[in-house]
Amino acid sequence: MEATRTQQTVSPQIKISDSEWEVMRVLWTLGSADAQEITSLLGERMDWKLATVKTLLGRLVKKAAVTTETAGKKFRYFPAVSEEETIQSATENLFSHVCAKKMGATIADLIAESTLTQADLELIKEALAAKVPVAKIACNCIPGQCECSEHQKTTK
Numbered sequence: 001m002e003a004t005r006t007q008q009t010v011s012p013q014i015k016i017s018d019s020e021w022e023v024m025r026v027l028w029t030l031g032s033a034d035a036q037e038i039t040s041l042l043g044e045r046m047d048w049k050l051a052t053v054k055t056l057l058g059r060l061v062k063k064a065a066v067t068t069e070t071a072g073k074k075f076r077y078f079p080a081v082s083e084e085e086t087i088q089s090a091t092e093n094l095f096s097h098v099c100a101k102k103m104g105a106t107i108a109d110l111i112a113e114s115t116l117t118q119a120d121l122e123l124i125k126e127a128l129a130a131k132v133p134v135a136k137i138a139c140n141c142i143p144g145q146c147e148c149s150e151h152q153k154t155t156k
């Protein structure tokens, strides 16, 4: 695989809030649910009423993260995006705010702060072994957003 791959295959952006994420986790786990079922699972812990869950579901439908079907008078909700692609989208979004030159240090920090099993370590080692390093990384920031040396001429 060529090194430019990650630049070209950015998945469609799925931007969901922390609360919406909690709802999605139930839908991913159960496959589908109605507002009542979600409220009985999350309501107490999250301090949500049925109306809160309905609002969150409404937002998720608008964002095309969830689809809905009517069963009698009830609405049933289905995840329209996978957990994997949502996590990937959130990670891409987070990393889009980081200078390309700081990516390595950010990933190293992430590993250092994570609790990992031997199997996880093997996965990371495999990913590292397959990675082809580049000689130099260009800063992708707007001048004024970071202190990379290539920007110091353009800022006064």
Ligand SMILES: [Zn+2]
Pocket (backbone or CB within 6 Å): 099, 100, 101, 139, 140, 141, 145, 146, 147, 148
């Ligand atoms: Zn930069």
